[in-house]
Amino acid sequence: MFSxxxxxxxxxxxxxxxxxxAAERLNMTQPPLSRQVQKLERAVGARLLxxxxxxxxxxxxxxxxxxxxxxxxxLVETASDLARRVEGGAAGTLRLGFTAxxxxxxxxxxxRRMSEELPGVDVILHExxxxxxxxxxxxxxxxxxxxxxxxxSLALDSRVVFREPLCAVVPADHRLATxxxxxxxxxxxxxxxxxxxxxxxxxxxxxxxRFLTNVHPRIEQRVQQILTVxxxxxxxxxxxxxxxxxxxxxxxxxxxxxxVDSTEAGxxxxxxxxxxxxxxxxxxxxxxxxxDPVMPSEHx
Amino acid sequence: MFSxxxxxxxxxxxxxxxxxxAAERLNMTQPPLSRQVQKLERAVGARLLxxxxxxxxxxxxxxxxxxxxxxxxxLVETASDLARRVEGGAAGTLRLGFTAxxxxxxxxxxxRRMSEELPGVDVILHExxxxxxxxxxxxxxxxxxxxxxxxxSLALDSRVVFREPLCAVVPADHRLATxxxxxxxxxxxxxxxxxxxxxxxxxxxxxxxRFLTNVHPRIEQRVQQILTVxxxxxxxxxxxxxxxxxxxxxxxxxxxxxxVDSTEAGxxxxxxxxxxxxxxxxxxxxxxxxxDPVMPSEHx
DNA sequence: TCGAGTGATACCTTTTGCGAATCATGTTTT
DNA sequence: AAAACATGATTCGCAAAAGGTATCACTCGA
Numbered sequence: 001m002f003s004x005x006x007x008x009x010x011x012x013x014x015x016x017x018x019x020x021x022a023a024e025r026l027n028m029t030q031p032p033l034s035r036q037v038q039k040l041e042r043a044v045g046a047r048l049l050x051x052x053x054x055x056x057x058x059x060x061x062x063x064x065x066x067x068x069x070x071x072x073x074x075l076v077e078t079a080s081d082l083a084r085r086v087e088g089g090a091a092g093t094l095r096l097g098f099t100a101x102x103x104x105x106x107x108x109x110x111x112r113r114m115s116e117e118l119p120g121v122d123v124i125l126h127e128x129x130x131x132x133x134x135x136x137x138x139x140x141x142x143x144x145x146x147x148x149x150x151x152x153s154l155a156l157d158s159r160v161v162f163r164e165p166l167c168a169v170v171p172a173d174h175r176l177a178t179x180x181x182x183x184x185x186x187x188x189x190x191x192x193x194x195x196x197x198x199x200x201x202x203x204x205x206x207x208x209x210r211f212l213t214n215v216h217p218r219i220e221q222r223v224q225q226i227l228t229v230x231x232x233x234x235x236x237x238x239x240x241x242x243x244x245x246x247x248x249x250x251x252x253x254x255x256x257x258x259x260v261d262s263t264e265a266g267x268x269x270x271x272x273x274x275x276x277x278x279x280x281x282x283x284x285x286x287x288x289x290x291x292d293p294v295m296p297s298e299h300x
Numbered sequence: 301m302f303s304x305x306x307x308x309x310x311x312x313x314x315x316x317x318x319x320x321x322a323a324e325r326l327n328m329t330q331p332p333l334s335r336q337v338q339k340l341e342r343a344v345g346a347r348l349l350x351x352x353x354x355x356x357x358x359x360x361x362x363x364x365x366x367x368x369x370x371x372x373x374x375l376v377e378t379a380s381d382l383a384r385r386v387e388g389g390a391a392g393t394l395r396l397g398f399t400a401x402x403x404x405x406x407x408x409x410x411x412r413r414m415s416e417e418l419p420g421v422d423v424i425l426h427e428x429x430x431x432x433x434x435x436x437x438x439x440x441x442x443x444x445x446x447x448x449x450x451x452x453s454l455a456l457d458s459r460v461v462f463r464e465p466l467c468a469v470v471p472a473d474h475r476l477a478t479x480x481x482x483x484x485x486x487x488x489x490x491x492x493x494x495x496x497x498x499x500x501x502x503x504x505x506x507x508x509x510r511f512l513t514n515v516h517p518r519i520e521q522r523v524q525q526i527l528t529v530x531x532x533x534x535x536x537x538x539x540x541x542x543x544x545x546x547x548x549x550x551x552x553x554x555x556x557x558x559x560v561d562s563t564e565a566g567x568x569x570x571x572x573x574x575x576x577x578x579x580x581x582x583x584x585x586x587x588x589x590x591x592d593p594v595m596p597s598e599h600x
Numbered sequence: 601t602c603g604a605g606t607g608a609t610a611c612c613t614t615t616t617g618c619g620a621a622t623c624a625t626g627t628t629t630t
Numbered sequence: 631a632a633a634a635c636a637t638g639a640t641t642c643g644c645a646a647a648a649g650g651t652a653t654c655a656c657t658c659g660a
Binding site: 020054055 | 605606607608609610
C-alpha cells in the first residue's frame with residue numbers, strides 16, 4: 001500500500017510537472033522525491049508520470065489517479081477537522097426528545113438557534129411523553145429531553161427552560177367563557193373537568209388536582225396529550241386546565257381564561273433533562289444555548 | 301499529518317474494541333499498535349478512543365472519524381484500481397469524432413459495444429466533417445475519428461470499419477424512380493446532379509465525379525452533408541449519389557436506386573482514424589473492438 | 601562542442617517503526 | 631483479602647525506511 005506522503009509527493013509533481021520545484025514546495029530535496037514517486041508507481045501498479053530527461057507529463061492513468069489523490073488529501077483534511085469539531089461539540093448528532101406541547105414554544109426556537117450557531121450538528125427528534133423520554137435518556141437512546149417533572153433526579157440532571165402560567169380552557173359557548181376575570185377553584189365546583197393520566201402525564205394531573213383541592217369537580221377523562229384535552233373541550237365534553245401556550249395550538253371553538261394565583265409566577269415548568277453520566281461535548285454545548293436570553297426561557 | 305497505517309490501525313481497533321485482537325488482525329504485536337493509535341490521536345488533535353484498563357470504546361469524535369477513516373481506506377483501494385484500469389484501457393475518456401452519416405450504421409453499435417465491454421469508459425462525441433476530425437487528431441483534441449479518405453497517412457493510421465455501396469437518390473416522382481434495374485452512368489447524362497464540396501466532402505465529391513466520368517451531367521450544388529444532399533433531392537432540386545446507409549435517414553419523398561458496379565464491393569468506405577503517435581491504451585482497446593465480427597464492419 | 605538543466609543513482613546519516621520484556625491497573629477467583 | 635488474570639501503556643535495542651549530499655547520464659540550445 002502506498003503512503004500519504006507519496007500521495008502528496010505525486011500531487012506536487014503532477015501540479016508542477018517538475019521534480020525540482022515540487023521538491024522545493026514539499027521542503028525536501030529532489031532525490032528522495034523521485035524515489036517516493038517511484039515507490040508510489042510500484043505500489044499502485046501503473047505508470048503515472050511520463051518523464052524523459054527533459055520534461056514531465058502525466059499519463060492517462062496518472063491523470064485519473066491525480067483526481068483520486070486530490071480527493072484523498074481533501075478527505076484527510078476534513079476527517080481531522082470533523083473529529084476536532086465533534087470533540088468540541090460543534091458537530092455531531094443530538095438525539096432530542098420532546099413532548100408535543102413543548103414543541104410549540106421551545107422546540108422551534110431551539111432548533112433555529114442550533115442551526116445558526118451549531119450548523120454542523122444534526123438533530124434527530126423523538127416525540128415522547130416524559131416517562132418515555134426518561135427511559136430513553138437512561139438507556140442512552142436520547143441525549144437530551146424536553147419534559148416535565150417529576151423524574152429521577154439521581155441519574156438525571158435538568159434545568160428549567162420555560163415557565164408559563166396554567167390557564168383554563170372552556171368551550172366558547174360555556175358560561176365561564178365570558179367571565180371577564182381570573183377564575184378561582186370555586187368556579188369549577190360543578191364542572192365536568194377533563195384531567196390527565198396520573199402516570200403518563202403526572203405533572204399536569206397533579207397541577208390540576210392541586211388547583212382544585214377542596215373543590216370536588218367531576219373528573220371525567222384521563223388523557224395524556226394536551227392537544228387531546230383541548231380537542232375534548234372543543235367537543236363540549238368539559239373544561240380543563242392547560243398551559244398558556246396551548247393557545248398556540250389554534251383549536252377553534254374554545255376560550256382560554258386566566259386563573260388566579262397563576263398569572264405572575266408560572267407554575268408550569270418545562271425542563272431540559274439529560275443523563276448526569278453523559279460527557280457528550282455536544283450536549284453541553286447545546287445546554288449552553290439555554291443560558292442566552294434570546295432563548296425563550298423563564299419568560300412566557 | 302497522520303499516516304494510512306495509523307488509519308488502518310484505528311479502524312481495526314475501533315472494530316475489535318480490543319488492542320490485542322486488533323494487533324493480531326493487523327499481523328503485528330500490541331505495543332506498536334498502541335503507539336500508532338496514540339500518534340493518530342495526537343495528529344488529529346482529538347481523543348478517538350476511550351480506553352480504561354478494562355475496555356475500549358469509541359468517543360463521539362472517534363465515531364465520526366471512523367466513518368471518514370473507512371471512506372479514506374476505500375478510496376485508497378479504488379484509486380490504485382482506477383489507475384491500473386486506465387493503464388489497461390478499461391477506464392478513461394475517449395474523445396471520438398464522427399461524421400453525421402457514419403453515426404447511422406457505425407456509431408450506435410460502437411457505443412453499445414463499448415458500454416458493454418468497457419463500462420468504465422466515458423465517450424465524448426464530436427460531430428465533425430473528416431478534415432476537422434483530422435485536424436483534431438493531429439492537435440490531440442480527439443483520440444479516434446470515424447471519417448472518409450483521404451487523410452494524411454503519415455501522421456495518421458486507419459482501418460476500414462464499414463464498407464457499403466454507393467446508390468442514387470432521386471425524387472419519388474422522378475422518371476428514374478421507377479426504373480426497376482441498376483442505374484448506369486448514362487442514366488444521369490441529362491440530370492441535374494447535386495454533388496459535394498471538393499474540400500470538405502472530397503471523398504463523396506470524387507466518388508461522384510468518378511462514377512460520372514464520360515457523362516456530363518449538370519452539377520449544381522456543392523454541399524458538405526449527406527443529409528443536406530438528400531433534403532435537396534427531396535425538394536426536387538436534382539438527383540445525387542449517396543452511400544446506401546442514407547436510406548436510414550428516413551427522408552420522405554425520395555427513392556434510392558442501386559447502381560451498376562456498386563452492388564457487390566462497396567466503394568464507400570468508413571475509416572477509423574487515429575494518431576500514429578498515440579500510445580493511449582484505451583484507444584487500442586477500442587480499436588480491438590473492430591476486430592470482432594459482431595461489429596458491423598466489412599458488411600453492410 | 602560545451603554548459604545549463606533535469607531526473608536517477610550511490611552512499612551516508614537520521615528518523616521511524618517493530619518486537620520482547622516489563623509495568624500499571626483494574627477484575628475475577630480462591 | 632490476596633492471588634491470578636486480563637489489558638493497555640512504557641522502555642529499550644535493533645532493523646527498515648526516509649531524507650540529504652554528491653554525482654551521473656542525458657537532452658537541448660547557444
